[in-house]
Amino acid sequence: MTDDAPGALEAHLRSQRDAGRKLLVPYVTGGLGEHWLEVIEAMTAAGADAVEVGIPFSDPVMDGPTIQEASQRSLDGGATPLGILGSLEGLHVGVPLVAMTYYNLVFRTGHRRFARSLTASRVAGAIVPDVPLEELDDWSRAADDAGVETVLLAAPVTPDDRLARICERSRGFVYGVSVMGITGERQSLAESAAVMAKRLKAVTDKPVLIGFGVSTPAHAVEAAAEADGVIVASALMRRLLDGASPEDLGALVAEMRAALDAG
Amino acid sequence: MSEPSPGGRFGDYGGAFVPESLIPACQELDRAFRSAWGEQAFHDQYEQILEEHAGRPTPVTDATRLSERLGVRVLLKREDLTHTGSHKINNVVGQALLARRMGKHRVIAETGAGQHGVATATACAMFGMECVVYMGEVDVERQALNVFRMKLLGAEVRPVASGSRTLKDAINEALRDWVASVESTHYCLGSVTGPHPYPWMVRELQRIVGDEAREQCRRILDGTDPDYVVACVGGGSNAAGTFAGFVDTLARLVGVEPAGGAAVGRGLPGVVHGSRSMLLQDEHGQVSESHTISAGLDYPGVGPEHAHLAAAGRATYVAAEDGEVLDALQLLAVTEGIIPALEPAHAVAWVARAAGTEDLPEGSTVLVTMSGRGDKDAQQVMDILG
Numbered sequence: 001m002t003d004d005a006p007g008a009l010e011a012h013l014r015s016q017r018d019a020g021r022k023l024l025v026p027y028v029t030g031g032l033g034e035h036w037l038e039v040i041e042a043m044t045a046a047g048a049d050a051v052e053v054g055i056p057f058s059d060p061v062m063d064g065p066t067i068q069e070a071s072q073r074s075l076d077g078g079a080t081p082l083g084i085l086g087s088l089e090g091l092h093v094g095v096p097l098v099a100m101t102y103y104n105l106v107f108r109t110g111h112r113r114f115a116r117s118l119t120a121s122r123v124a125g126a127i128v129p130d131v132p133l134e135e136l137d138d139w140s141r142a143a144d145d146a147g148v149e150t151v152l153l154a155a156p157v158t159p160d161d162r163l164a165r166i167c168e169r170s171r172g173f174v175y176g177v178s179v180m181g182i183t184g185e186r187q188s189l190a191e192s193a194a195v196m197a198k199r200l201k202a203v204t205d206k207p208v209l210i211g212f213g214v215s216t217p218a219h220a221v222e223a224a225a226e227a228d229g230v231i232v233a234s235a236l237m238r239r240l241l242d243g244a245s246p247e248d249l250g251a252l253v254a255e256m257r258a259a260l261d262a263g
Numbered sequence: 264m265s266e267p268s269p270g271g272r273f274g275d276y277g278g279a280f281v282p283e284s285l286i287p288a289c290q291e292l293d294r295a296f297r298s299a300w301g302e303q304a305f306h307d308q309y310e311q312i313l314e315e316h317a318g319r320p321t322p323v324t325d326a327t328r329l330s331e332r333l334g335v336r337v338l339l340k341r342e343d344l345t346h347t348g349s350h351k352i353n354n355v356v357g358q359a360l361l362a363r364r365m366g367k368h369r370v371i372a373e374t375g376a377g378q379h380g381v382a383t384a385t386a387c388a389m390f391g392m393e394c395v396v397y398m399g400e401v402d403v404e405r406q407a408l409n410v411f412r413m414k415l416l417g418a419e420v421r422p423v424a425s426g427s428r429t430l431k432d433a434i435n436e437a438l439r440d441w442v443a444s445v446e447s448t449h450y451c452l453g454s455v456t457g458p459h460p461y462p463w464m465v466r467e468l469q470r471i472v473g474d475e476a477r478e479q480c481r482r483i484l485d486g487t488d489p490d491y492v493v494a495c496v497g498g499g500s501n502a503a504g505t506f507a508g509f510v511d512t513l514a515r516l517v518g519v520e521p522a523g524g525a526a527v528g529r530g531l532p533g534v535v536h537g538s539r540s541m542l543l544q545d546e547h548g549q550v551s552e553s554h555t556i557s558a559g560l561d562y563p564g565v566g567p568e569h570a571h572l573a574a575a576g577r578a579t580y581v582a583a584e585d586g587e588v589l590d591a592l593q594l595l596a597v598t599e600g601i602i603p604a605l606e607p608a609h610a611v612a613w614v615a616r617a618a619g620t621e622d623l624p625e626g627s628t629v630l631v632t633m634s635g636r637g638d639k640d641a642q643q644v645m646d647i648l649g
């Protein structure tokens with residue numbers, strides 16, 4: 001894949017953005033509870049532009065208590081990476097899916113086998129936060145060959161020259177981490193979120209999404225002011241862990257959608 | 264043992280598999296260590312602190328009664344005699360100096376047995392730095408004495424309730440802290456694990472053990488090197504430091520892992536806590552829990568350089584069971600008057616088992632690193648032995 005030929009994920013997000021829409025990408029932990037596939041459907045019906053599906057890892061160092069608990073519960077329920085991907089095969093939601101996982105699951109499964117499993121389940125993109133630029137080649141070769149778009153993360157401490165290289169190598173979109181920290185709900189959006197978004201928008205035309213701590217519709221609007229859209233994870237998973245139904249989560253996503261559409 | 268590649272590789276192992284948020288800090292640390300380690304003044308300062316505050320150099324003891332019992336000549340490198348009671352102080356003094364050089368006023372650490380936590384708390388007290396130590400709840404309980412020591416030294420101990428509630432989870436939590444605090448905080452990692460530059464840097468900061476021991480052995484052994492050099496392996500820092508002094512000799516290097524946490528012996532290549540190494544894991548890549556009486560060795564991974572030394576055939580890795588470790592602890596106590604920590608008791612256990620076999624033929628000379636003393640384990644061992 002080359003820069004001139006964006007994959008399905010990037011093409012979809014670009015066309016939504018270019019049509020004037022702010023992008024909304026909710027997250028769900030794969031295998032969490034009995035209804036996680038319905039949660040994806042409800043989120044999509046509520047106006048998600050893509051859905052991020054977490055493939056739980058035993059040691060998620062980038063995640064706060066909520067995603068840790070969601071991952072642990074999913075694993076305790078017997079979820080496996082290929083099992084989760086297999087379940088996605090039958091899902092037809094009409095927006096791209098993006099897998100989020102940690103590198104050891106990819107490494108153990110095998111780069112090519114993992115990439116092919118994503119494609120077989122029509123998962124368009126992958127986020128592997130513990131694979132930085134320097135360690136990217138083994139995975140990205142396999143992903144590129146299989147047509148999987150690897151989304152890279154940029155952090156507030158990333159220096160400018162490195163930021164440009166991340167944007168160049170990132171596929172699908174660029175994931176701007178809003179804050180120095182791990183995932184989790186926060187009272188207010190970090191001031192670093194807007195700075196991150198501005199810095200990214202200045203160096204790339206790829207869709208720029210801001211994630212980490214986007215917890216409310218107001219946060220979403222605030223983050224999307226500079227960025228092309230947002231990723232929302234812990235705020236949704238907290239409710240799923242507390243027993244919310246797919247409809248409840250759909251309603252929450254709909255609220256965020258409405259807020260973003262109203263600007 | 265040589266320098267890793269610029270990306271931190273020892274053969275196929277190592278690297279820096281960390282989130283983007285930590286990359287600048289790892290690079291800064293690499294630069295800071297590289298420049299400091301190239302300066303004589305830094306070495307002088309590091310060695311002076313270890314001499315004046317930590318009791319270096321530590322002796323090598325000719326363990327004559329144990330040797331008589333086993334039919335091999337055992338020499339003990341006495342890291343148990345350092346201030347704070349284990350080799351961990353060597354690494355921590357170096358990292359505390361680096362933290363100060365980088366202008367970081369807060370230091371975080373993980374700890375299993377509590378020895379690295381105590382050493383870090385000690386150095387922070389000496390340097391006037393804030394100290395937070397993450398420790399799994401299981402370890403907080405079985406190493407209660409060290410928890411209290413850390414608190415006396417002014418450190419905050421944060422119990423970790425996630426996962427297996429041991430060392431692996433303490434490292435996860437320390438990394439999570441570091442992602443949020445990296446601009447003001449130095450992560451003082453306690454072993455030759457983690458992302459580059461840690462495995463290399465910690466080995467270099469521990470090589471004082473092996474460098475001293477080589478000279479001491481030559482004095483005792485009429486200018487020759489021991490036939491075998493043995494150390495216990497959790498993450499592998501005391502072993503790496505010891506091996507560094509002997510890798511260029513003809514000595515056979517033996518790392519002793521706990522049977523319930525034998526990452527080199529029973530693991531598969533994997534990536535956790537920032538580096539590619541050998542790892543206990545299931546078929547999907549989920550990290551397995553290790554199980555051993557020794558909190559300091561209770562870790563499903565191992566430093567990448569050990570994975571490399573094993574793959575290259577330069578070092579051999581063997582395992583010791585809990586039961587023989589307890590026997591070895593008592594054997595060393597009654598023959599030499601030395602109560603070792605449970606961790607180095609693994610190394611003694613292998614020597615006791617292998618002595619007189621083809622793995623360690625009768626009449627061989629063997630250096631064993633006593634990585635720490637047994638005070639911290641007295642309560643636990645008392646409970647087990649009744």
Ligand SMILES: Cc1ncc(COP(=O)(O)O)c(C=O)c1O
Binds near residue numbers: 495502635
């Ligand atoms: C006395 C002692 N030896 C060994 C270890 C294991 O660490 P490493 O394998 O890094 O030497 C510990 C860790 O807590 C320890 O306290």
